[in-house]
Amino acid sequence: MEFDLHEDDAAFRRDLEAFLHEALPEDWEARSADGPGSEAQAAFSREFCARLAERGWLTPHWPREHGGGDASAWRHALLGELLWSVGEPRGPQYMNVNWIGPAIMQYGSEEQKALHLPRISAGDVLWCQGFSEPEAGSDLVALRTLALRDGDDYVVNGTKIWTSYVNHADYCFLLVRSDPESTRHRGISVLLVPMDTPGIEVREIPSVVGERYFHEVFLRDVRVPVSCRLGPEHEGWGVVSYALQYERVGAARYARAARTLDALAERARSRGQLGDPTVQEKLGEARAQCEAARVLTWRVIDQRAHDLPPSADTNVARVAGTRAEQAVARLALELFGTEALSHGSFADSQFRLAMTAGVAVGATEVQLNLVAQRFLGLPRE
Amino acid sequence: MDFEPDAEQTEIQQAIDALLERHAGPARAIQLAAHAGYDQPLEDALHEAGFLGLATAGAGPLEAGLLVESAARAGAVASVAAAALVAPGLEWASLPRPIALADASEAGPVRFAAHARTLLLRDGDQALAMRLAEGDAAPVRSEYGYPMGALPTRSLDGEPLAAGSGATLLRWWRVALALEIAGTCDGALAITTAYLKDRRQFGRAIGSFQAVQHRLAECAIAIEGVRWLAREAAYHGAPDEAAAVSAAEAARVAQLVFAETHQLSGAIGYTREHDLHVFSMRLQTLRLELGGVGAHRRAVATSRFGAGAARG
Numbered sequence: 262m263e264f265d266l267h268e269d270d271a272a273f274r275r276d277l278e279a280f281l282h283e284a285l286p287e288d289w290e291a292r293s294a295d296g297p298g299s300e301a302q303a304a305f306s307r308e309f310c311a312r313l314a315e316r317g318w319l320t321p322h323w324p325r326e327h328g329g330g331d332a333s334a335w336r337h338a339l340l341g342e343l344l345w346s347v348g349e350p351r352g353p354q355y356m357n358v359n360w361i362g363p364a365i366m367q368y369g370s371e372e373q374k375a376l377h378l379p380r381i382s383a384g385d386v387l388w389c390q391g392f393s394e395p396e397a398g399s400d401l402v403a404l405r406t407l408a409l410r411d412g413d414d415y416v417v418n419g420t421k422i423w424t425s426y427v428n429h430a431d432y433c434f435l436l437v438r439s440d441p442e443s444t445r446h447r448g449i450s451v452l453l454v455p456m457d458t459p460g461i462e463v464r465e466i467p468s469v470v471g472e473r474y475f476h477e478v479f480l481r482d483v484r485v486p487v488s489c490r491l492g493p494e495h496e497g498w499g500v501v502s503y504a505l506q507y508e509r510v511g512a513a514r515y516a517r518a519a520r521t522l523d524a525l526a527e528r529a530r531s532r533g534q535l536g537d538p539t540v541q542e543k544l545g546e547a548r549a550q551c552e553a554a555r556v557l558t559w560r561v562i563d564q565r566a567h568d569l570p571p572s573a574d575t576n577v578a579r580v581a582g583t584r585a586e587q588a589v590a591r592l593a594l595e596l597f598g599t600e601a602l603s604h605g606s607f608a609d610s611q612f613r614l615a616m617t618a619g620v621a622v623g624a625t626e627v628q629l630n631l632v633a634q635r636f637l638g639l640p641r642e
Numbered sequence: 643m644d645f646e647p648d649a650e651q652t653e654i655q656q657a658i659d660a661l662l663e664r665h666a667g668p669a670r671a672i673q674l675a676a677h678a679g680y681d682q683p684l685e686d687a688l689h690e691a692g693f694l695g696l697a698t699a700g701a702g703p704l705e706a707g708l709l710v711e712s713a714a715r716a717g718a719v720a721s722v723a724a725a726a727l728v729a730p731g732l733e734w735a736s737l738p739r740p741i742a743l744a745d746a747s748e749a750g751p752v753r754f755a756a757h758a759r760t761l762l763l764r765d766g767d768q769a770l771a772m773r774l775a776e777g778d779a780a781p782v783r784s785e786y787g788y789p790m791g792a793l794p795t796r797s798l799d800g801e802p803l804a805a806g807s808g809a810t811l812l813r814w815w816r817v818a819l820a821l822e823i824a825g826t827c828d829g830a831l832a833i834t835t836a837y838l839k840d841r842r843q844f845g846r847a848i849g850s851f852q853a854v855q856h857r858l859a860e861c862a863i864a865i866e867g868v869r870w871l872a873r874e875a876a877y878h879g880a881p882d883e884a885a886a887v888s889a890a891e892a893a894r895v896a897q898l899v900f901a902e903t904h905q906l907s908g909a910i911g912y913t914r915e916h917d918l919h920v921f922s923m924r925l926q927t928l929r930l931e932l933g934g935v936g937a938h939r940r941a942v943a944t945s946r947f948g949a950g951a952a953r954g
Contacts, residue, residue: 545939553867633855
């Protein structure tokens with residue numbers, strides 16, 4: 262047990278900071294205010310990720326044969342932490358490198374690997390995830406989008422909902438029920454679907470979180486070649502479980518919360534609030550929660566670096582991260598008072614971006630169930 | 643960076659656990675509490691085994707911190723944190739034991755003072771080591787988990803450290819508090835978890851109800867945060883911000899775990915026959931020391947954001 266950052270990793274972080282200083286445009290704070298799925302960020306991500314890729318920094322932790330640098334899980338985690346802390350200039354592409362690419366490496370055919378991995382590691386492709394459905398949210402295995410075999414194709418019909426990034430996406434990582442007789446975990450398959458396939462219709466769901474944040478995706482007689490299926494037929498749940506282990510701590514939202522908190526403290530200083538003991542206590546409380554989330558996430562990264570099997574520590578870190586993000590968001594409003602209510606104010610942007618923290622990528626209640634049962638060993642029934 | 647213990651740390655931890663298994667535990671704590679006793683045999687055993695010198699001899703403050711956490715988890719009635727972590731942090735390793743920690747700005751009873759031979763006193767920006775004779779610190783009756791004593795009213799012979807030593811004492815004390823809270827919460831959580839698996843109402847184990855599970859899960863998550871923050875802070879030598887962060891989070895979590903473990907344990911949790919109180923009542927003492935959660939949080943703001951002079 263020791264807590265020193267490896268010298269190579271520390272040097273890498275310094276290099277990356279210097280690069281970001283140069284690579285992010287002057288109006289970056291405004292451009293990134295609406296989160297990684299916004300038009301501005303999705304567009305910028307293609308330029309930015311290509312530059313990261315040139316330096317080998319888009320997929321440093323991938324194996325060399327797939328365009329990576331064979332770096333440790335730490336390298337990738339530090340990269341994600343720093344990029345999230347500045348508002349995630351990779352845009353939606355953080356998903357590609359965190360879990361979509363690794364899932365394709367693990368389960369993909371040679372043809373799929375050859376098609377997708379070079380594009381992901383070059384930084385010029387956007388993906389979305391087709392998971393949730395109107396009747397399958399936290400209970401994802403209730404999904405019923407049907408994919409029926411017809412010769413060499415699947416014919417897909419159904420509806421996906423709450424989909425982010427879909428309006429820019431080139432591909433969808435789509436969960437379907439391939440065995441119509443099946444229920445629950447059995448009979449699910451994963452399809453890698455080009456978004457320009459006929460029969461896909463995308464509609465925005467207007468929300469208070471932000472513009473173009475959520476969408477509904479209607480799939481009507483969408484023909485997807487069987488060669489687009491990732492992993493064994495009807496056994497897609499194993500693929501998803503593998504992918505989700507990466508996803509739950511993949512987005513270092515606590516790092517963004519910590520950076521937001523620093524910015525809040527700066528603003529409090531310029532408003533003459535920093536001498537107020539109440540303000541100090543609120544800032545200190547939120548900072549402590551951000552730090553707890555960081556160290557618990559690092560614990561998971563360390564387990565990954567040791568090649569240990571996924572554990573409930575992932576869920577522990579996930580909940581801590583959510584709590585930290587929520588604490589900072591609440592504080593943003595409280596520090597600014599009613600000034601925060603103006604659309605587009607700093608506090609407003611931070612607060613609405615953080616609103617989804619407890620729901621996105623698995624509701625907090627589901628995480629708590631897993632902690633209770635797997636970490637504490639409490640009985641299910 | 644490596645969160646897994648290495649071979650040497652595993653060996654140290656196993657030896658610590660074996661010693662605590664023999665000498666400490668809730669039953670021993672309850673027995674001593676009946677007459678506000680102090681576990682001198684335990685402290686002597688820890689000393690003879692070399693564990694109180696872990697911070698300086700061979701290992702380091704992280705290993706000393708693991709001892710502090712483990713002793714708290716075992717409900718040890720001995721001033722382990724002061725001897726193993728705080729005094730060595732001040733490079734003051736050979737003070738007469740037991741050592742009690744006191745803050746001159748606090749008026750209340752002091753843990754272990756009635757049995758201590760040294761009072762390590764924080765007085766503003768200075769730290770002083772005062773010799774205590776038997777009877778200097780009168781015992782104070784308290785239900786809050788430790789044998790307590792009143793700060794002596796007569797002036798004591800004290801050996802002051804240089805100006806600024808008060809801040810050093812404060813940093814290490816904060817880290818020690820966080821480690822003690824992590825271990826003490828572990829004790830409270832383990833007892834409560836076992837009870838919830840065992841206790842049946844409405845025809846099922848009450849630990850199977852989701853409303854109950856979520857509350858205990860929140861406690862577990864919070865405790866893990868404190869543990870790793872505190873270990874990391876100890877490893878890095880108790881830097882200002884990390885020390886304040888770990889104490890601030892620990893003081894918050896101490897109250898959460900106190901409230902939830904008692905609520906979920908029902909009436910049996912209040913009794914002296916059930917072990918919960920050995921740990922839970924201590925959490926109140928720990929979360930109040932050094933000005934409590936508010937003072938720790940202001941200290942975080944001061945060191946992180948340069949907020950105006952926060953009273954420590």
